[in-house]
């Protein structure tokens with residue numbers, strides 16, 4: 247392993263930041279990639295990825311299926327430059343909402359603010375990196391000042407925006423996106439958060455405290471006495487309401503982690519908690535390195551999800567798990583989608599419809615409760 251002792255002369259911070267700038271890659275619908283996926287990816291996980299591409303492009307995006315599509319993102323995708331793929335899908339209306347780890351949204355802000363992340367090596371001396379003030383995410387390198395300045399931007403934004411009281415993460419990210427667009431309009435082409443605000447795509451975070459965005463919100467409360475509070479109940483109900491409104495529902499799950507469950511719990515919340523028999527997902531695509539054998543949710547298969555009512559029993563042929571590194575598989579998947587017939591849909595702009603959708607959820611939940619209360623005495627009589 248190429249190992250370098252700390253303090254070797256000539257290895258200052260600049261030494262580690264010589265690698266090319268990481269830029270967001272925008273898929274263009276390459277016919278060559280399509281040919282590879284259709285002709286070359288025939289078996290094993292290549293075969294599964296090919297299946298995933300076809301389910302997405304031919305079925306989920308087909309106008310007649312009118313599928314409401316959620317994308318979930320875990321794993322270090324924005325640091326690796328994959329935000330451009332998400333931006334392209336949003337711009338084309340190919341995803342309707344997103345659930346992401348806070349880390350991916352936080353690291354997206356570096357691009358929005360024109361800070362530079364560099365290609366590097368995973369085989370570096372981390373003690374030396376620490377001494378030189380360099381942060382490493384596997385082979386992605388950037389100076390610690392990028393973290394500090396991004397944090398300072400978040401804190402300034404929180405003060406400037408005067409956000410107060412309980413708020414969903416979709417509202418927080420929307421307001422953050424609007425702020426980016428106002429301060430740096432060009433960021434719409436290299437920031438997922440900014441593009442989402444422009445396209446009206448709500449972005450949720452399943453564990454809001456688990457990122458530098460959450461850390462700076464905590465600072466804002468402690469140091470500035472802010473009343474801003476991320477309210478996960480609002481997120482749960484908004485996601486449920488979006489799923490309820492979908493004629494068909496489908497997901498693209500990158501990695502696993504809490505975003506995967508936060509999306510998939512939508513249907514159980516509807517039937518188990520609100521008593522609304524919506525049914526499960528019609529389409530399920532997961533690209534992950536997580537294994538099923540450890541029993542965790544991250545690696546759980548669509549078949550297991552059927553038992554929870556998360557996936558409709560009859561649709562297993564429209565579900566697939568590709569066991570791949572998503573930094574390889576997702577750009578290929580997006581190239582295929584962009585090059586397909588149904589490569590553009592009218593945007594649903596759900597960010598502007600959240601209140602109406604939640605009002606409809608409330609109406610249906612009350613009706614379901616009333617129906618239950620009416621049915622229960624009759625049921626009791628039957629058992630007497």
Ligand SMILES: NC(=O)c1ccc[n+]([C@@H]2O[C@H](COP(=O)([O-])OP(=O)(O)OC[C@H]3O[C@@H](n4cnc5c(N)ncnc54)[C@H](O)[C@@H]3O)[C@@H](O)[C@H]2O)c1
Pocket residue numbers: 319320321322323347348349350352353383456457458459500501502503533534535536544570571572573
């Ligand atoms: N500053 C911050 O806000 C902050 C917070 C947490 C993490 N991070 C950084 O961001 C990175 C991403 O963290 P995260 O919370 O999004 O998730 P994570 O890295 O913890 O990954 C979560 C899930 O994605 C899967 N996964 C990870 N990489 C994958 C890949 N290449 N292909 C397919 N599946 C993959 C994992 O198996 C797991 O299910 C971390 O590596 C960390 O360096 C930053």
